[in-house]
Amino acid sequence: MAAEVGRREERLNPGEIFRNNAFIIITEMLELQNQTEKDTTMLVDEILHSILFLGKIHDPPFSPLAIFDDDEEMLNVLKGDYPRPFALYSSQIPRRSPFSCVLDMMVHVSGQDNEEGIKNRLQEFTNQLKKGANSQLLFCSTMCVSHINEPNSVRYYGVSMSNAGRKSGRILVNAACCSAWDDYVAGAVMTFYPKRAKRPNFDGTIRLPEGVTCQAFGLSDGREKPPCRSCATLFGFQTTATESWANGNCAEVESLSNLFKNENHIKEQARPLSETWTEGARQTVKEEVLRDLKNLLKAVKFEWENNFYTPQIN
Template identity: 50%
Template sequence: MADRQEEKLEYLPEEAVFRRNAFILITTMVDLSNQTPQDTSMLVEEVLHTLFFLGVINCPPFSPQSLLDDDDEILDYLKKEYPLPFQLYLTQLPRMSPFSCLLDMVVSLYGQENEDQIKDKLKKIVDKMKKDPTSNKKEESSKKKKERKPKIFFSSTICISRINISSSCIYYGVSMSTKGRPAGEILVASSCFSFWHRLVSDAVMTYYPDKQKKSYFSRNIKIPTDIKCEAFNISEGRPMDPCTSCSDLFGLDTNECRRWAHGSCAEVESLSNLFKGEQHVMEGLGPDENEQEGRLRAEKRVLKHLKKQLKIFKDFNWDGRFYPNLNPNTN
């Protein structure tokens, strides 16, 4: 199905990539879901919802129809099989970015212990999404093509975390895959409230959205030395040092000088998954009762920033919940 998209290119390059990559993700998710032994339809619904949401807040906005190549047959099929995202994308916030949904699907397909297969599959999908949709136009210079390479909806980094002594349990995470600043900031706030493990949300909220540590809330952590947390470039396979923001959040050693927005890196998702799976690991680092007041204040600050970002988008009217129908996770 995805190949047909490349024939229709009446849009500007960035818009064409936006639609093309959304289409690749949707069709890939439906295909992979049909191959998993367990029911993974929830993940297909989740990717549809997050892509529809990102479509509606894009400039120019894209409707679900438009992201589906204006193909009525596919639209009708998806509406019938996965009705919920169509009903909720204009009122509820997604919990995670599209490529994180894909990661969960690929892990479900191969099993979490099959690290090489998971990395290989993600690389293949990223390579497809990286492809320049205008590459068949001979008249374009390679310089111009390079300038036009927007990174939309695919992650560049995967992080793999495990506890040294029990290497069988592997927890994955990918970097945030959206397009543009408001979308990335909205997704970080949304993940803090509804997706990440409490310890990770607290660490991120210590810095988000002001990029500096709050005077009234300090929940950055130092992960124990027996946790191995390694990141790799998905396309090239090379190891990557954590950025300085991740060093702030989790006390990770690094030689890297660059800094990405707190919460947008693969380490965040991977460690959140590890904490969810290995509850005992961070015992003693749980919520401090004395910090309840500071946490409420930090949550208020994050929520205020989130609402400010959402205000710009007139077609989206947030009902205060996260897809599907979840209230903010504030316990």
Template identity: 45%
Template sequence: MLELNKQRTDTTVLVDEILHSIFFLGAISYPHFTPEMIVGEKVNPLKSNFPRPFDLYSSQVPKRCPISCLLDMVVKVTGQQNETEIICKMHDILDKLERENNEKTLISSTICVSQKKNEPTSVRYYGVSMSTSGRNPGKIMVAASCLFAWDSHVGDAVMTYILKEFDNTKSKKAKESETSSFDGTIKVAKHLECQAYNITRKEKMPPCKACAELFGLVTNEKNGWDYGNCAEVGSISNLLKNEVEVKNQISTAPNGQPDEIRKEVIGKITAHLKNLLKTVKFKEWNGGVYTPSERNS
């Protein structure tokens, strides 16, 4: 990230963000890793140039995983229209990290590209699969992304299935609450192309069953990843954030998300996030969410 940052004047914010995200994940992992353990001899210059990640990693939650910051950096440096080159650069970087460290910690396996179909010059929007180490950190980042990072339609779709997971462990009375009928799933417009690739093999991949259920994508796959973990989620979110016309054309479930029920759902997911943070011995969370800074101080 530091090397790529030298090629642009508008990417310092991504370095700031990735540092905080990595430090946070180090703090909630077992065994724990401090920022000093993670960055080693670079600690003094990094702390001087990026003090906020060092100060706030133990009190504020990141909005997304480190790998998403890396992808944004690669897209900015390469140009969003250069799809093949972006996939190859991500492959080269992650392959080098995996070979040098002999493990897959924080390394994604899938990248996704979304754009308007049959419009070769339309803007491409990228996403990567969730990259964390351990089950609870993964759940934490999915919940945080639903609440603070993803487009509201995408967040609502994923929260629908987080609630269903709750219902599987609750009493019949709890299942009859209004939020149990919440359905934030969507169907993206037919003229939207959403294509995932395996980063290692650089080969196309079909949507999994979970993505078909979340977004109405067409697939023959019978198995699905945990909801919110696929590269399609971030890719579609980025597109909907930037393409108002496409967002207005998506189909939502009828009566699936009245405002008052949605507020209750957000409250439940926030409480879920707080409980998850307690399980990883994160200090008492007061709701603080990290906002990366353009400035170095």
């Protein structure tokens, strides 16, 4: 794999970084699929759709054949095994970023409790990828782990989207708020999204209860990273960091979402306390985010049929 990646990188120019990383990610997912006895068909299906969608809205766009580097045989095999991503990438949008699928696959392969193994595997993989202005969605810089501070507690993982400020990144944040993330986490993000200014009529920010750890790690060096100012505001974290990343892009968001989806008693302890946090207000804000999503899709000339993609089950 490394030798193949090296040969591909020799002929790269900045416009090819997206295609390079897309090919590497898909190849890695297929290799990881062979390393687990669990049925991971849905993850491969989902990541194919996500990458094909991002290729379509990329500037310049990349067709499926271009993404597979003119390997028509490989393309035809995947079309046969996973027809829905190829049929629907031009009309439906993904619920989350490709690296979320990569992370889930690595959790399956390494085991949910193998935090160090997952971190090391993801770190090794990201080192194979190219980072560039045209391909941030296909590069991941941060992983986060959340868990209850009890012996043998389950670990819940998340990765960063690494695409602050770009239309494609905003599209995926909007989509995740509307379809993928836990409603408390999505509400916290939407309090400041998409304008990065706090809404006067809605406050969905939360405070993570004591006895829960949420720790991010940089994948370039494996070191702990303090939460940015945005995460401190959204989730009540204490931090010494001065950076403030775009809401929804940080790994903490996905990690906490997975925690809340599986640990309901922790989620209820983090319930938003503002009087402006009501189900009606949350639905109104969600509709505004959905309108912003539709406007972004129009800007990239994507004709959406108003459905979020659901991967197939064999």
